Amino acid sequence: AGRIVPAGHAHGAAAQRATTAASNGPHLVMCPPEHYEVSYKINPWMDPAAWAVSAETLAHDARVGWQKLYDTYRALGANIEIMPAQPGLPDLVFTANCAVVLDRKVLLARYKCAERQGEEAHGRRFFEGLKQSGVVDEIHELPAGVFFEGAGDCYWDPHRRMLWTGWGQRSSLEARTAIERIYGVPTASLKLVDPRFYHLDTAFCVLSGGEVLYVPGAFTEEGRQLMRALIGPERLIAVEDADAETLAANSVAVGRDLVFGSCGAALETQLNARGYTVHRVPLGSFGRSGGSAYCLTLRLDNYALAS
Numbered sequence: 001a002g003r004i005v006p007a008g009h010a011h012g013a014a015a016q017r018a019t020t021a022a023s024n025g026p027h028l029v030m031c032p033p034e035h036y037e038v039s040y041k042i043n044p045w046m047d048p049a050a051w052a053v054s055a056e057t058l059a060h061d062a063r064v065g066w067q068k069l070y071d072t073y074r075a076l077g078a079n080i081e082i083m084p085a086q087p088g089l090p091d092l093v094f095t096a097n098c099a100v101v102l103d104r105k106v107l108l109a110r111y112k113c114a115e116r117q118g119e120e121a122h123g124r125r126f127f128e129g130l131k132q133s134g135v136v137d138e139i140h141e142l143p144a145g146v147f148f149e150g151a152g153d154c155y156w157d158p159h160r161r162m163l164w165t166g167w168g169q170r171s172s173l174e175a176r177t178a179i180e181r182i183y184g185v186p187t188a189s190l191k192l193v194d195p196r197f198y199h200l201d202t203a204f205c206v207l208s209g210g211e212v213l214y215v216p217g218a219f220t221e222e223g224r225q226l227m228r229a230l231i232g233p234e235r236l237i238a239v240e241d242a243d244a245e246t247l248a249a250n251s252v253a254v255g256r257d258l259v260f261g262s263c264g265a266a267l268e269t270q271l272n273a274r275g276y277t278v279h280r281v282p283l284g285s286f287g288r289s290g291g292s293a294y295c296l297t298l299r300l301d302n303y304a305l306a307s
């Protein structure tokens with residue numbers, strides 16, 4: 001066992017900063033699955049009793065999958081900050097939820113479910129450390145009573161230079177006001193109507209060429225119209241049910257490389273035709289919590305200013 005981050009990888013913010021300048025790759029936050037499990041149920045994917053039956057195998061598979069995800073990002077040139085795991089906070093691995101970061105400004109999560117609220121203080125400490133070491137500049141919080149589950153429900157679209165927010169399941173619609181004030185970029189809000197697609201990132205994925213993968217049934221007709229208007233029908237790629245059910249929309253775009261927990265052959269063909277390469281990482285153990293590649297990843301390198 002021991003550490004699951006590869007030996008020889010530079011830890012600590014200072015070491016990360018030293019390599020940031022030399023790399024054009026993404027700058028990410030991941031949290032190792034040392035205490036990952038499904039021990040409560042806050043979405044339809046989670047079944048603590050089923051997890052318990054094969055807990056050891058599933059925890060092992062989670063470590064293997066997470067390591068492959070880490071190695072895949074490293075091979076794509078990523079710098080990865082490690083958020084420490086903590087006993088009793090199994091969903092901490094889903095770093096997309098702990099905050100959103102744009103222009104080095106952090107907006108911290110405020111979780112709706114009591115089961116995840118313990119992650120908030122942990123996240124705040126982590127980002128204060130990143131601020132002290134100069135990786136981020138500002139840390140913001142939402143007013144009391146406004147729920148917000150980070151990048152999972154606040155999706156930076158570099159193509160349109162705007163933020164898409166998801167609401168109706170976990171995050172509050174009202175979070176949008178603060179998001180616009182903090183970041184000074186336009187936002188568009190999408191209501192989530194299917195409990196299986198409880199975060200925007202489970203049903204929506206912006207690719208580097210401006211195409212968007214989306215699960216049509218996760219949204220209202222109004223939301224789909226808004227997507228057609230802002231994205232254009234030729235750039236909207238519907239994710240079929242079979243892929244949606246393996247959380248294929250929860251993928252991460254690193255330039256023309258797309259990292260998936262799972263991607264069906266037809267979807268892959270479509271993406272290849274548009275110039276993308278599909279990488280698959282076995283993340284089925286995280287699917288049992290309702291998460292896949294995007295959920296396990298937080299980007300620090302979103303910029304609306306400059307570039």
Ligand code: ARG
Nearest residue numbers: 043094096152199289291295
């Ligand atoms: N079990 C977690 C939850 O229900 C999974 C979170 C997945 N994260 C995401 N960004 N979709 O909150």
